[in-house]
Amino acid sequence: AQxxxxxxxxxxxxxxxxxxxxxxxxSSYSPSLFWYVQHPNKGLQLLLKYTSAATLVKGINGxxxxxxxxxxxxxxxxxxxxxxxxxxxxxxxxxxxxxRQLTFGSGTQLTVLP
Amino acid sequence: DTAVSQTPKYxxxxxxxxxxxxxxQNLGHDTMYWYKQDSKKFxxxxxxxxxxxxxxxxxxxxxxxxxxxxxxxLNLHINSLELGDSAVYFCASSGDGxxxxxFGQGTRLTVV
Numbered sequence: 001a002q003x004x005x006x007x008x009x010x011x012x013x014x015x016x017x018x019x020x021x022x023x024x025x026x027s028s029y030s031p032s033l034f035w036y037v038q039h040p041n042k043g044l045q046l047l048l049k050y051t052s053a054a055t056l057v058k059g060i061n062g063x064x065x066x067x068x069x070x071x072x073x074x075x076x077x078x079x080x081x082x083x084x085x086x087x088x089x090x091x092x093x094x095x096x097x098x099x100r101q102l103t104f105g106s107g108t109q110l111t112v113l114p
Numbered sequence: 115d116t117a118v119s120q121t122p123k124y125x126x127x128x129x130x131x132x133x134x135x136x137x138x139q140n141l142g143h144d145t146m147y148w149y150k151q152d153s154k155k156f157x158x159x160x161x162x163x164x165x166x167x168x169x170x171x172x173x174x175x176x177x178x179x180x181x182x183x184x185x186x187x188l189n190l191h192i193n194s195l196e197l198g199d200s201a202v203y204f205c206a207s208s209g210d211g212x213x214x215x216x217f218g219q220g221t222r223l224t225v226v
Binding site: 032034038041042043044045046049051088094099100106107 | 145154156157158159162169204206208212214215216218220222
């Protein structure tokens with residue numbers, strides 16, 4: 001069994017300040033982990049993925065995430081928020097090697113204040 | 115080129131109607147999916163399908179059925195629409211490589 005918990009349903013930051021979106025996972029297998037972003041009225045875009053290689057993963061648009069097995073966490077960070085980062089972010093887990101069993105977190109709405 | 119495309123983007127229909135949402139992918143992937151996103155933005159898989167097997171989420175009513183004319187297409191048919199079917203439906207696909215899914219833009223279905 002696997003599950004994902006996104007610890008904050010809403011996060012607000014000021015433009016230019018750091019972003020931290022928190023995600024904890026539970027998986028019986030060595031998991032693959034993903035962050036997807038959904039802009040308003042848009043589809044889901046893959047930001048980054050962890051698939052058992054380097055634990056610090058860099059993604060698009062300056063985002064990165066660190067896989068911490070001891071803490072079962074995969075938090076998403078960005079050093080400096082931009083207005084265009086405002087969106088819904090989903091943390092996703094799957095058993096290693098399979099996209100057929102993606103389990104989504106409940107999402108975190110990121111608001112960027114001017 | 116759009117990798118995964120769905121049509122229509124918006125669909126408004128009356129209760130009791132039957133409707134279809136189309137999905138096409140040009141990534142050469144073997145597996146396609148349908149996800150439902152509810153009003154709280156929670157995403158849940160409905161089906162995964164390749165030419166060998168169909169896996170149905172047991173919570174999906176049998177009014178929903180996927181139909182695949184070929185490997186690049188997976189359409190979603192919904193019979194006897196109900197108010198609770200209102201949601202955003204996402205199509206996705208994945209290949210044999212990295213375990214990641216590529217999503218379409220979504221279809222917002224509103225049942226009135």
